[in-house]
Amino acid sequence: MGQISINNLNHSYGQTQVLKNISIDFKDDKFITVVGPNGSGKTTFVKKLLRNYSLNKKTIYLDQKDIVTYSSKNYATKVAAVPQNTDIRYDFTVKEIVLMGRTPYVDRFKGETSNDYAIVNRVLEETDLLPLKDRSFLTLSGGEKQRVIIARALAQEPEVLILDEPINHLDISHKVKIMKLIKRLSVEKEIVVITILHDLNFSLKYSNQCILLKDGEIYNNGHPNDVLTKKNISDVYNVNVEILEYNNQEKLIVLPIS
Amino acid sequence: MITKNNGKIIGLYTVILFVIIIFASTIGVADIRFNDALKIISSRIPFIKQFVNIEQMKTSSILIVLNIRLPRIILAGIVGIALATSGVVFQAIFKNPMADPYILGISSGAAFGATLVIIFGISFSFLGLSMISIGAFLGAMGTTFLVYNIARLNNRTPVITLLLSGIAISFFLSAFINLLMTMNNDQVEKIVFWTMGSVSSASWKSVAISIIPVVSGVSIFVFFSKELNVILMGEETAQNLGIDVETIRKLLLGVASIVSAAVVAVSGIIGFVGLIVPHAMRMIVGPDHKRLFPYTIISGAIFMIIADTISRIALNPTEIPIGVITSLIGAPYFIFLLVKNKKILS
Amino acid sequence: MLKKFFVLFLVFALGVGLIGCADEISETAEETAKATEEVIESDTSEPEEDEPYLVFTDSNGREIVFEEAPERIISTAPNVTETMFALGAEDKLVGRTDYCNYPEEASSINSIGSLTEVNIEKITELEPDVVIAASFFDEENIKKLEELGIKVAVVISQENFEGVYENIGNIALLANKEEKAKEIIKEMQDKVNYVKESVASQEVKSVYYVIGHGEYGDYTATGDTFIGKMLAIAGGENVAKDATGWKFSLEKLIEADPAVVIAESDESTMKGLEEANGYKDLTAIKKGNFYGVDKDMVSRMGPRLADGLLQIAKAIHPEVFEE
Numbered sequence: 001m002g003q004i005s006i007n008n009l010n011h012s013y014g015q016t017q018v019l020k021n022i023s024i025d026f027k028d029d030k031f032i033t034v035v036g037p038n039g040s041g042k043t044t045f046v047k048k049l050l051r052n053y054s055l056n057k058k059t060i061y062l063d064q065k066d067i068v069t070y071s072s073k074n075y076a077t078k079v080a081a082v083p084q085n086t087d088i089r090y091d092f093t094v095k096e097i098v099l100m101g102r103t104p105y106v107d108r109f110k111g112e113t114s115n116d117y118a119i120v121n122r123v124l125e126e127t128d129l130l131p132l133k134d135r136s137f138l139t140l141s142g143g144e145k146q147r148v149i150i151a152r153a154l155a156q157e158p159e160v161l162i163l164d165e166p167i168n169h170l171d172i173s174h175k176v177k178i179m180k181l182i183k184r185l186s187v188e189k190e191i192v193v194i195t196i197l198h199d200l201n202f203s204l205k206y207s208n209q210c211i212l213l214k215d216g217e218i219y220n221n222g223h224p225n226d227v228l229t230k231k232n233i234s235d236v237y238n239v240n241v242e243i244l245e246y247n248n249q250e251k252l253i254v255l256p257i258s
Numbered sequence: 259m260i261t262k263n264n265g266k267i268i269g270l271y272t273v274i275l276f277v278i279i280i281f282a283s284t285i286g287v288a289d290i291r292f293n294d295a296l297k298i299i300s301s302r303i304p305f306i307k308q309f310v311n312i313e314q315m316k317t318s319s320i321l322i323v324l325n326i327r328l329p330r331i332i333l334a335g336i337v338g339i340a341l342a343t344s345g346v347v348f349q350a351i352f353k354n355p356m357a358d359p360y361i362l363g364i365s366s367g368a369a370f371g372a373t374l375v376i377i378f379g380i381s382f383s384f385l386g387l388s389m390i391s392i393g394a395f396l397g398a399m400g401t402t403f404l405v406y407n408i409a410r411l412n413n414r415t416p417v418i419t420l421l422l423s424g425i426a427i428s429f430f431l432s433a434f435i436n437l438l439m440t441m442n443n444d445q446v447e448k449i450v451f452w453t454m455g456s457v458s459s460a461s462w463k464s465v466a467i468s469i470i471p472v473v474s475g476v477s478i479f480v481f482f483s484k485e486l487n488v489i490l491m492g493e494e495t496a497q498n499l500g501i502d503v504e505t506i507r508k509l510l511l512g513v514a515s516i517v518s519a520a521v522v523a524v525s526g527i528i529g530f531v532g533l534i535v536p537h538a539m540r541m542i543v544g545p546d547h548k549r550l551f552p553y554t555i556i557s558g559a560i561f562m563i564i565a566d567t568i569s570r571i572a573l574n575p576t577e578i579p580i581g582v583i584t585s586l587i588g589a590p591y592f593i594f595l596l597v598k599n600k601k602i603l604s
Numbered sequence: 605m606l607k608k609f610f611v612l613f614l615v616f617a618l619g620v621g622l623i624g625c626a627d628e629i630s631e632t633a634e635e636t637a638k639a640t641e642e643v644i645e646s647d648t649s650e651p652e653e654d655e656p657y658l659v660f661t662d663s664n665g666r667e668i669v670f671e672e673a674p675e676r677i678i679s680t681a682p683n684v685t686e687t688m689f690a691l692g693a694e695d696k697l698v699g700r701t702d703y704c705n706y707p708e709e710a711s712s713i714n715s716i717g718s719l720t721e722v723n724i725e726k727i728t729e730l731e732p733d734v735v736i737a738a739s740f741f742d743e744e745n746i747k748k749l750e751e752l753g754i755k756v757a758v759v760i761s762q763e764n765f766e767g768v769y770e771n772i773g774n775i776a777l778l779a780n781k782e783e784k785a786k787e788i789i790k791e792m793q794d795k796v797n798y799v800k801e802s803v804a805s806q807e808v809k810s811v812y813y814v815i816g817h818g819e820y821g822d823y824t825a826t827g828d829t830f831i832g833k834m835l836a837i838a839g840g841e842n843v844a845k846d847a848t849g850w851k852f853s854l855e856k857l858i859e860a861d862p863a864v865v866i867a868e869s870d871e872s873t874m875k876g877l878e879e880a881n882g883y884k885d886l887t888a889i890k891k892g893n894f895y896g897v898d899k900d901m902v903s904r905m906g907p908r909l910a911d912g913l914l915q916i917a918k919a920i921h922p923e924v925f926e927e
Contacts, residue, residue: 052494076500083495089353090490090545100488104500108484156499288855318859326854326882390819443718444703451821458854459818461881526819576851577821 002159002192003027004049005061011044011053018044020216026209031186032194033203033224036213037237042196043084045213046162049194050081062160076104080153082163086145091136094129094148095120101155120155127151127181143174150178154185161186163195167202175199179206200228200253212236225251264549271556278560279335282567283327287574290319298323330460333468333524334566334580335559337457338531340472340521342539342558343479344514345532346550350486351507352417355540358533359518362424362511363401365529366431368522369453371397373435376449377442387467390452391523398519401427406511414504455526455581457566468524475517476555482510483547490545528562528581530588535561538595561587660778662758670755673780674733678716681738683906684759685710687772690788690907693779698730706900706908724748734778761905763830765796768905788907795910796837799917802924803839809920811840812857812888814867815850818880824852831902838917840864854882861887866919869896895919 009022019041026032034042047053049060051067060067062078070078080101088097101123102116124130127147132140137148146166153161163182167175183206186193197203203210203224210224214236220227233241233253244252284295298320300310312320344359352361360366375393405427409419439446479486485506488496496503518532539554565583572578658670678699679685685704688697694709699716714730717723719740727735727749735749737758746756759774761767769789776785813831816823825831827845835842843860844852865888867873874896877883888894897919902912918925 047494050494050498052497071500072497072502073500076498079498081495081498083492088491090540092487092545096487096546097491100491100499103484103488106484108481286855287853288859318861321882321885322855322858325885326858329881388819440721443720448816448820452819456819456821458821459881463881570853574853576849577853 002190003061003063004160004192005064007059007061009045009048009059010056011041011048018216019048022216022218024211024218024221026192026194030192030209031183031207032192032209032211033207034194034196034211034213035198035200035203035228036219040213040236041216042213043164044216046164046194046196049160050079050162051075073104076156078158079160079162080156080158082146082149082153082161082166084164084166084168086149088137091138093134093136094140094151095124095133097137097148098123098129098133098151098155101152104156119157123151123154126154126185143170143177146170146174146178147181150181154189158191160192160194163193165196165198168198175202182206200233204228204251204253225249228253268552268556271553275335275556275560278563279331282331282563283323285567286322286327286570288319288322290322294319295323299328325461329462329465330457330566331563333457333460333465334562336465336468336472337521337525337528338535338558338560338562339476339555340468340517340558341528341532342535342554342561343476343551344518345536346539346547346554347479347486347510347514348532349536349540350490350547351511352421353490353492355537356533358529359514360428360527360529360532361421362515363405363427363431364398364515364518364522365527366428366435367401368394368398368519369449369527370401370431370435371395372452372526373438373449376445376452377438387464391464395519395523398522399515401431402515402519415507451579452526453581454579455528455584456569456577456579457525458577460524464524468520471520472517475513475520476551478513479510480547480551482506483551486510486547487545526579526581528584530584531558531561534588534592538592541595658777660757660774662774663760664758666758668734668755668757670734670778672733674755674778676730676732676734677779678727678730678732678735679704680716680722680736680741681719682706682900683771683904684736684738684775686904686906686908687775688779691772691776691779691781691784693776693781696779698732699727699735724752728752728754736775736778763905764833765792765909768792768909771905772907792907792910795914799838799913803917803921806839806921806924808839808841809864810843810860810862811835811864811866811920812843812860812862814865814873814877814883817873817877817883822852822854822857823850826850826852834902834913834916835920838913838920840916840920858882858886863893864888864920865894866916867894867896868899868902895922 004026006022006024009019010017011019022041022045034045036042044053048055055068057068058066062070062075067075098120099112099116102112102119106112106116121130124133127150129144129147129151132144137145140148150163150166161182166182167178170178179202182193182195185191195207207224210220210222210227211218212220212227212232219236220232228243228251230241230243233239240256242254242256244254246252280296280299283299284290284292294315297310297312298315300306301312302324341359345357348357348359348361349355351357371393372390374397375390380389380393405420405423406415408427409415409423411419435449439449485496485501488499488501489503489506491499493503522528535558536550536554539550539557543549543553562580562584565580565587568587569578569580569583572583656669657672660668660670662668675696676698677688677693677696679688679697680701682701682704685697685700686706688694689707689710694713697713700710700713701722702715702718704710704713704715714726716726716730720742722741722745724745732754734755734757737746737756739760741758746758749756757774757778759771761771769792772785772788773782776782813825813835814823815825824844824847825835825842826847826849827833827842828848829850832842832845836845843857843862847856865877865883865886867877874894877894878889883889895918897912897915901908901915904912914925
């Protein structure tokens, strides 16, 4: 379940090649962070996985099946997305939005079943949103809104959860809350979590696999401790950092004073 | 926001619609007493008609109520339903509450078709439809088709390109119409009158013809209520939730165009209904299309029927084109709603 | 120092020059004045040769002086064109509008544009002695033409038979066909009297005159219009006589259920009316008391107006006018 296999993934915008021959495998129980400088191809990579961008056949496989061959509905029951911007301008309630996560499961003529509502309730509980369930989405804070979108993705009961910079615009308390939540869910639900992150320390702290992209190619792939080294960061980001160790094996990246 | 007792409220609202229809048919320029008009209408209602005797009434009164007033009231209602529900669809698909059914060029296309028919003096009818209606319908559909194809790129139609294409073609057609009017000075009055919108020539035939596309179209809209909700979340999000956005968009825009073109062909260009009724309803009952559609349907009908009634009696015996009334009522009412909801919107 | 002296010298020279010129100018003026006096004096001694052919007072009260009889006349309205032909003065007609469709021969004359949009260049090119302007002619255009030295005579009549006769008389004056005009006017007066006498003994019938219907709006000859008044002359009671501005209500029409319906005929209008919602149930339509008249004959303030009246009268009282 949640086995993703990628062979020679390419993508070009016009004449510019943005992804170059990316090949990699993911297994479940993995919390994967995708990092790299702006323009290194992170978002493109993720959009290919989500089939938002057109895809060649025999490039990406989910559970040994070419993802191009899945129907939209079917794929939506396996892969869920939490996009970067939640530009919702209509005042649906939290519950209504999370319920939309059940779309790929709901039969048109039967409508939502009690099972669907049960799942929604469970997901609201897991994301600590039950007290807010009848509130209008537009009245929520940034952190709360993000949790709602995550809850909606979880309502899809996916095998793979893909997030694009989910904590960028949140304050530190919410950043931590959300990363902890995702980590916990990835373990409890045994789903593959792939998230794009800018903050390398969060990658170190929470994920167990890190993919470092540079210019559309995989520069390094492995455990974050092994990938996010002083040398790699210098090569890819052109920044000199210090890596501090604490708590026996926990690492922290800091910018030097000079 | 109305959430509880939804069914009961809709039921009550529907009853209000019927009451308004009956009241509207008692109002008019001719000298017919209120009670007499009621009797005439009752003589057509299945159970009640056995209790009503209209034999003593003037033929002209019966003709006026049943053949002149009632068809146009019902046609006005149909037009209101068509434009308001199409407005809901356009606003959802373009994710823009300022969208209305005319942005893909339907109004200028219909006006163009009608202008050509008027200028070439074609005036026979075909299957009970006048050439002007047929010309307007073809003009509207042809224009939508053109706008769509200009914007199309490899089977995808980006929203912005569609909008721009619609605007460009509309401008061009309007200019062309003005040119034709300059060259055919004596027909200008007819052209202007048609474009201002009117249901004054309504007959049971026109009701029968317009009811078919409108009822079918609205049923299709309602059928896709859920999908429209999700599409409001964003195109990519909708795709990621398993919805074939491109196909649904094409289908719904196509149906909405046909529905709008059908009523524009019959009644001319009536503005504001497709813009403010959906918008106002969204403010009152919320964005969920499962609730939005029923309320929009009834509100669209009531709005148009009231507008038509005003257009018939305000400047007795001159009739004000209904398009003028919808704008004159529509704008202030909309401003009132905006002011009332300022806080919520910000 | 030298500069100052030079400037002074220039100013001095200029001053002398000007004074000299002034002298010359006043001399020339004196001579011209003397010459003019001589001319005027010689004028009074020979009056006949210099009197104009015609001083025409047009409908706006302006006086237009014609030294000679106008030989090249441009018509700017269909009724004027028709009048020219009826007077037998078509050889003097060098321009007409697109709408001048009667008689057929009018099409062989150059067109100068539509009723409201005339082509000033075209008019100038045709070198008219006078342009006869009718009701639709733009004030602006009158000014433009007069600036170009072209005479414009405004000939607009009141909307009644007297007005039409005056019109015909005025046009005849310009075209030098006064005798013929008298004939035409007499013929028309006879026709009008014939109609009046014939319907005098008849019962007045209610009548509705259709100008537009259906999607084009319900338009009729309301009481304030001339056609509306002609309906009365022809022995009819206009159903729309209390309405104004050409607009009427379908409901009122059905209520009134007139005895006769007249339409400005072309085949499609007539056919359309028989099938139009509301109209088709009118007694007059169902019984066939439904007639068409020639729109131009009835509305042009020209020589055929009496024929138009006759058409209307025949429609309202067909029994009286069996020929």
